[in-house]
Amino acid sequence: MMLIGVDPHKSTHTATALDPATNSDRGSIRIDASHVGYRKLLDWARQWPEHTWAVENAEGLGHHLAQWLVSAGETVVDVAPAATARVRQLSRGGRRKNDRIDAAAAASVAAMQGDARPVHPETHADSLALLDERRKTLSESRTRSVNQLHALLRELLPGGVPTDLTATKASAVLRGLRAVSGTDRVRKSLAKDLIANVKRYDLQLAENAAAMSDLLDEHGTTLREVPGVGPVLAARIIGRTGRVGRFPTAAAFANYTGTAPVEIASADSTRHRLSRYGDRELNSALHTVAMIQIRMRGTAGRAYYDKKIAEGKTPKEAKRCLKRRLADLCWRTMARDERRTGPTEFNRDASAA
Numbered sequence: 152m153m154l155i156g157v158d159p160h161k162s163t164h165t166a167t168a169l170d171p172a173t174n175s176d177r178g179s180i181r182i183d184a185s186h187v188g189y190r191k192l193l194d195w196a197r198q199w200p201e202h203t204w205a206v207e208n209a210e211g212l213g214h215h216l217a218q219w220l221v222s223a224g225e226t227v228v229d230v231a232p233a234a235t236a237r238v239r240q241l242s243r244g245g246r247r248k249n250d251r252i253d254a255a256a257a258a259s260v261a262a263m264q265g266d267a268r269p270v271h272p273e274t275h276a277d278s279l280a281l282l283d284e285r286r287k288t289l290s291e292s293r294t295r296s297v298n299q300l301h302a303l304l305r306e307l308l309p310g311g312v313p314t315d316l317t318a319t320k321a322s323a324v325l326r327g328l329r330a331v332s333g334t335d336r337v338r339k340s341l342a343k344d345l346i347a348n349v350k351r352y353d354l355q356l357a358e359n360a361a362a363m364s365d366l367l368d369e370h371g372t373t374l375r376e377v378p379g380v381g382p383v384l385a386a387r388i389i390g391r392t393g394r395v396g397r398f399p400t401a402a403a404f405a406n407y408t409g410t411a412p413v414e415i416a417s418a419d420s421t422r423h424r425l426s427r428y429g430d431r432e433l434n435s436a437l438h439t440v441a442m443i444q445i446r447m448r449g450t451a452g453r454a455y456y457d458k459k460i461a462e463g464k465t466p467k468e469a470k471r472c473l474k475r476r477l478a479d480l481c482w483r484t485m486a487r488d489e490r491r492t493g494p495t496e497f498n499r500d501a502s503a504a
Contacts, residue, residue: 156258452477
């Protein structure tokens with residue numbers, strides 16, 4: 152079995168073949184980052200009938216190549232750049248660095264079987280992650296426009312306008328406002344532009360939520376049956392989780408989300424503290440679900456929260472317990488959905504490429 156490490160860059164990719172038995176370099180090739188280059192790379196690799204690809208940063212610069220190889224039926228693993236850096240530093244001549252050496256280091260990491268993870272075809276979770284990222288960008292842009300609109304209206308009106316400003320309310324305010332000076336006319340003109348921006352962002356956010364809901368319906372997820380989880384939060388949780396099968400247990404998923412407490416052991420006792428690790432976006436989503444359930448009397452989440460309060464825990468401690476419980480529930484729900492439907496694959500057609 153030959154291991155082929157790839158050091159990807161924006162315009163070129165360098166591949167190095169490494170014999171895992173002897174850790175020796177068996178050849179290297181540099182290609183352009185294009186479909187023609189991809190086919191040239193694949194033809195070069197076929198001189199070794201049995202081979203595995205180790206692509207450095209397969210979620211970043213190497214994403215397109217890794218997915219193209221997977222769609223062509225190749226076996227690909229993802230190697231973190233930090234792992235290749237450790238291998239390079241510990242090898243002879245550790246100060247040396249070039250693309251060929253980096254590619255060989257990626258193959259070495261795959262040979263050691265520890266810091267490499269399999270690359271799978273993209274699924275609906277990747278689509279939801281893209282929609283969630285777009286939603287975050289739209290929300291940030293809308294917030295910035297609303298803040299700028301508040302600042303302009305404060306200069307046009309005594310005391311400005313209430314904080315719960317919408318495009319409709321701002322339009323009504325401007326209609327009843329008469330600009331006195333030339334500077335005020337400029338402010339009013341800019342305010343109209345900002346209102347138009349806010350209306351556009353509102354429409355795009357609504358379309359984004361509809362696209363999330365349609366995709367969730369298409370793949371039959373049951374995560375929205377959890378109280379407090381709507382289309383947007385379901386899309387965020389699934390999109391940030393990816394293939395739930397990569398978490399063997401609910402505890403592993405809780406550790407990934409940062410909802411599992413960190414154990415601190417000393418000579419006299421063992422205690423736990425709040426975890427600051429894990430995916431903070433997932434942690435924030437679970438926090439939102441927990442807060443919603445706490446406010447919904449009659450839900451299982453509220454009953455669990457009240458039980459922890461009765462046991463003597465503080466509200467913060469009870470909320471953390473509920474987040475941990477919700478992480479387990481979300482993992483079981485997504486795992487059950489994946490077993491039922493299987494991960495739907497959105498492959499790139501290598502032949503068409």
